[in-house]
Amino acid sequence: MTRAGSMRPRVCALIVLGAVLEPGATALAARADEVNDYPTAARSEYVFGCLKANGETRQAIDQCSCSIDVIASLLPYDRYVTAETVLSMAQVRGNLGGQFRSSEQANSALNDLRRAQAEAEVRCF
Structure with missing residues (x-):
């Protein structure tokens, strides 16, 4: 399997995970920015x-x-x-x-x- 071919499943999994987490991810990112302002x-x-x-x-x-x-x-x-x-x-x-x-x-x-x-x-x- 080529390097690009081995990356496809990972990229697809991240895209699916991102779609599932999207509603809460924005709030989580906002809280992380507040805590991590240094x-x-x-x-x-x-x-x-x-x-x-x-x-x-x-x-x-x-x-x-x-x-x-x-x-x-x-x-x-x-x-x-x-x-x-x-x-x-x-x-x-x-x-x-x-x-x-x-x-x-x-x-x-x-x-x-x-x-x-x-x-x-x-x-x-």
Whole structure:
């Protein structure tokens, strides 16, 4: 059987499955988009940093991947970006960094991220 010939049954099965699932598939895809609003690059960056902090083992990959999934389920991506920006800018010396260290909005965003990280720690590690 040629490669194209062996693919036909699979393609037909997917088309039939898609036709059967179509009514609910749209709602499922919408929910998946809501939960998975973190870009792949942001998830990867988090996992790489987490791996560095927790040892670069297979178990750490699973735990770190779980961790960002939990955080993404609890914290909208725009709030995550705000907290990450605050963490980064708070390291800047002088007046600019001081504004990020003392702002009530910055502290609120950081607290949200820390709560999500704590929950991820409980669930994944």
